[in-house]
Structures are given as structure tokens and as C-alpha cells.
Amino acid sequence: MSNEWPLRSSTLRERSATAVGDPVLRANVGAATDRFRTKRTSALARLHDPDALRSAARGVRGDILADWAATLELLADNVQANGGHVCWAPTGADANDYIASVAQRIGARTVVKSKSMATEETGLNEALAAVGCDTVETDLGEWIIQLAEEHPSHIIAPAMHKNRDQVADTFEAKAGMTERVTEPTELVAFARRELRRRFLEADLGITGANLGVAETGSIVLVTNEGNARMVTSMPRVHIAVMGAERIARTWDQADLVLGLLAKFGTGQTLSSYTTVLSGPRGEDEADGPDEFHLVILDNGRSDIAGTEFAEMLNCIRCGSCLNVCPVYHQTGGHAYGWVYPGPMGAVLTPLLASQQTGHGPGEDHHAGELANASTLCGACMEACPVEIPLQDLLLGLRRRNAEHAGLAERSMWRAWAAAWSRPGAYGASATVATKARRLAPLLGRLPGGSRWTDGRDLPDLPARTFRQRWDAGDV
């Protein structure tokens, strides 16, 4: 886990308080997630039975991962049969080393990338900088945040937290925009001109992979900007970095997944560009790279298989759970501290982190506390195209955290359970509570009391408990 991410240097509360205190950020995230939600709702309204599709997709993802190792082998074999190279990368560092060695071998100076969360996970751009490569992100949102020296805040709309004025500011400050424009079409035109030049210079193109399809050894890239087509066809060498779980065995399975990805993610019937790549340029083909490499990134994924969290591997990275999450709505993605935000990030980050830091499962407090970034409202479960029970997984992570909780917290719950499992003691605590009425004004001054009272009144406590009224015959 790259150290520059704020996960290790701040608490979840600090980060979320900072985000909530930024009204522009909240307005930007709120407007963008609302747009996604509206579009998704209308895309789903065109479907005959979205819930049936969701459960079919859950089944398909489950089938694929039940046969995970063999499917990956088949994919790797077919990629090689198509003339490509395959790198199995157990860790992010292994992936970076392999890619850096390819870059050095071909003498790459300029590297163009299309959006890839897997390479955010490995910190690839820094690794390439270390071997002297100038890496340029070509997805508009990614380019914006690269220029702004920030991190993505959404898995499919990395610069969602910025509005067009802020984008124009970034272009003026970092990309040499001399005549300020703020209309989206003009901003896109500016980016297109700047990036076109970089595409022509590039020796190496790097993409993620939305899906690898084992039966033909293909990878599928989905974009709305077409930049992935340039990244994969203009440079001499193309490397695709695929999270090891992002596979399908057959095209029928891929078809289902890709349709859901677009509908649940952006509310499109299908994304504007769906690119299928099967190896380097063949002898009779007009374009395509001379070399194709597929990096299959594990980085903690295989540790999740077979655990109570295994369904998280079914995630197709559509972003739907982020868009409906009321916590994400307030904080945006940076509050989650690492690559993956929102409900899927609150689950996945702790699962990947324990492997990466050498901590045992649940021992990494910084990552583990992300499970608290939820009211358990269930909106994410309802929105997930592959029916991942995100809320149950969050609860599972909280149980895991509880096993490693400090003595004070454990004692508090134990004392609570001892009192409230005895009706007599419960009745006594009820009486204490009504007595506490007079103390209530002090509550806000107790340690931690301000966590309620900053921004909220104290609730009035009643003069008599329910049981007192019942026993007195007043009900």
C-alpha cells in the first residue's frame, strides 16, 4: 500500500470531518452522484427484470470464481497462444517491477495510460518515475487529478470531486492553459489537444482491464472517451494490468457482466467504447502494438477467496454503491484514505491491506476502521449489480475488528452485556437514566460528549421509564 495515501497518517474521522467541512466538495460530489443515480434508475427502468439479472450475475460471478485458478490458467494460455506475454504478479511491487523492466528494455521515455484502479493500487506511476519514465494519464478525470497531484475520489469518475471551475484552475496552473475556458466541451477540447501530442510521443501504453475473457485470451476495456483505443494502438508496446478476479470464462458471461457494468455504473445501455484486444498486431493486421503483456495482479486477492468475505471478489467496479451511499455523498472518496472508496472500498481496503502490511487479518487498525464508515443503511446492497451483501461484509469486518479491540472497548461492552442481560440490573439502569435527566446538561461536557452535542441538541429524558408507567397502571 503506497505510503502517500492518507490512510496511514490520519483517522477516518479526521478525513471525513475535513471533507464534510468543504461545501464545494460536497456540492460537487452530491451533484455528480445524483446524476449517476438518476441515469442508473432510468437505465434500469428500461430492463424487463433488473433483479433477475442481478441474481443471474451473482450466480455467474460465483461460478467463475468457483473455478478461478483454472479460468486464469486458460486465460493465460490463450493470451500466450495469441502471441502475448503473461506476468503473474503476487504483489503490487512485483507488477511494478515487471512493468518497469519492460519500460527500460524498450527504452520508453513517455508512457501513456488509460484509467486503471489496479495501477493506483500498486503505485505504478511512482515506480515508472523512478526509472525515468514520464507517465501521462489520458482519461480526462485521471489527467486532471494527475495534474492536481491528487488521488482519484471515485472508481469510475476519478475527478468527481472537482467542478469545472476547479478543472480550469488546474489546467491554467499545471497544463499551460493560457485562455481560460470553463465549458465542459471546451475543457475536453483543450485536454484532447494536449493529450494527442503525448499519444504520438509514447513508446509504451498501459491500461487496466475491465474483464479478461479466458476462452479467447482477450481483454475488454470499457471507456467513454476512446482514449484506451489510442493507448493500445499508438505505442509500440501495450501492457494491461488486470486484477486477478476480473475474469470471465466465456463471452456469454462477459456479455452479462459488461451490460450490467454500464447500466449500474453510468446508466448507459453500453459504454461508448467497448474495446476487445486479443494479443499484439498480427501479420495481416493494420494496427495494434508489437508487443502485448498481461499482468495478472493478485495483491491480496487470493487471500480473500474461501473466507466469509469471498463475495467481495465478485465486484465488477461499477461504482453504483458509491453513488447511492449517503456517507460517500457527504464525504466523497478521499475520506476513505486509499484507492477504493465508498462501501466497496470500506470492505475491500481492509481485506487487501492486511496482506500488504503483513498484519494479520483485522490487526490493521487504520484500514480496519473503514468498516465504520457506514450507517448500515443497506442502500449499497440494493444497488449492487452482483448482489454483494456489502452490509453483511461490513458487519463481518466489524466482528473481526472487535476481536482486536482494546481493553477499554471490550470491557465497556462486557459490562453493558452483564447489566442488560439481567432484567433486574436493566431496570436499575432504567432508573438511573431517568435520574440522569438532571445531569443531562453536563453530558455535553463529558469526554466524547461533544461528539453528540456539537451540532445536535441533547434528547430530553423522560421523568418515568415505560416500565414504571406500566407498573403504575398508567398505560
Add this chain to the structure above:
Amino acid sequence: MSDAPDRRPDGVERVALFVTCVGELVEPDVPVAAVRVLRAAGCDVDVPEGQTCCGQPAWNSGFTADAAKVAGTSLDALERAVADGAEAVVVPAGSCATMIRVYWPQLFSLAGDEAASDRARALGERVWELTELLDALPDERLGLGSVEPCAAVYHRSCHMLRELHVAEQPEALLARVDGCVVAEWAAADQCCGFGGTFSVKLPEASVAMADEKLDVLPEGTEVIVGADASCLMQLRTRAGARGMQVRTEHIAQVLERALPDDRGADA
């Protein structure tokens, strides 16, 4: 998830009330109202001795054994009531009803007590969220009159909506109350931001979530009605801190006010 559609409560006469800890300690008017409304609907209401809390605070914090210990106490008490003849266990809080019906079997199972898990599953068949039962009763059993005219909105609390799948019932009941006008609320099914310990673990986000709902209250809203006292407490205390004039009221209390004279009151 919901087995509600198949459950025919027409003949239910003996009811055990699960008070909930919030009802016991913070909002006793809510269970009191629930008792009166159930009586008005012709039910004989018992409040079983020995019940405490459903265990949800510890369960949601990951402390399974502690949650099971507390929930086990309430399971014993509710089971005794059923053995004594209660046909339904009624819970005037969507979130606690969800805990009992949806999560208790898993809770006890994870705590290593499969017998309690089976007992919880059996008990769950008889557990109803208050409005779920009231709405399922034949209309003539619960005569609802009118209340002082008020401009209301209804907050659809998360667990009740998405896990218990009790969605339409509360508003169907309110529609039977003359004078209580429930307006469309764009944020009706958005989370209030309470989330138990979430409210103090991430207080800034919690308050902001309440604000997002309060900001879009229809002009002139006088009261936010809901079926979970804890959500209402979150919304009320935030609205109070903002100096907003809006009140909150549990649906049991609205229905109680709508009872034709003297029905439901014991004395």
C-alpha cells in the same frame, strides 16, 4: 426476505409488546402509544417481564457474544410470552424488529448457540413491526378518526425499508387519519445519519446526513413522522440545534391521537 404477505393476522387477539431499550429509557410515550393503539384494535396487550434490548448496539459494533447475551435475555422473555398464549410479538421500532427477525438467527449461530438460533427463527415467525401488523389487520378492527390538521412528511427508516421490506404500510395507515397530510419528501428514503455508534464515531458526517434530509423538507412541514424513535431523535436534535421549528412524532403517537374518543385508554 419478508414472509409478511403470507401471514394472516386477522384473528390476532393476544399480543406481546417488545418495548425496546429506546422505548423504555428515552421515549416511553412510543410504547405507551403502541399499547393503546393495539388495544383499540381489539388486542389484549401484554408486556412480558424480563425483556431488555435486542442486542443491536453490540451486534452492529461487532461484539457478537455480548450482543447474544443481551438478546438471549429478551428471547427468553418473548418466548415465555408466546408459550403463555401471545399470538404475535409486536415491536414499535423498525430497526429492532429487523434485528429480531432478520439478524437474531445469525447472531446466535455465530455466538455458537444453534439451539437459540432455531428458537429465534421460530419466534421470528410471530414478530411484527407495529405498522406491519396494524396494516394487515382488517380495517374495521382499527377505527381511525382525525387529528388536528398538520403538515407531515414520513421518514422511511432504512432497516425497515430495505431489510424487513415493510415499505407501504406506515403511509397506508397515515392515509386513514383525517387531518394528517403527508407530503412528498424527496429525501424520504434517505438515511437519517444516526446509525447507532456511527453518530458519535463520525459525528460530522452524521450531522451532514441529517442536514441533507432537513434541507429538502417541503415548505411548511410541521412534523416528521417515522417508525423508529432513534431516527426521529437524530432528526429532531439536529433540527433543534439549527433552530428549525419542525417536530417529530412516532407513527404510534399519531395513530393514538387519531383514535376515536377513549378507545385504547385503559382507565
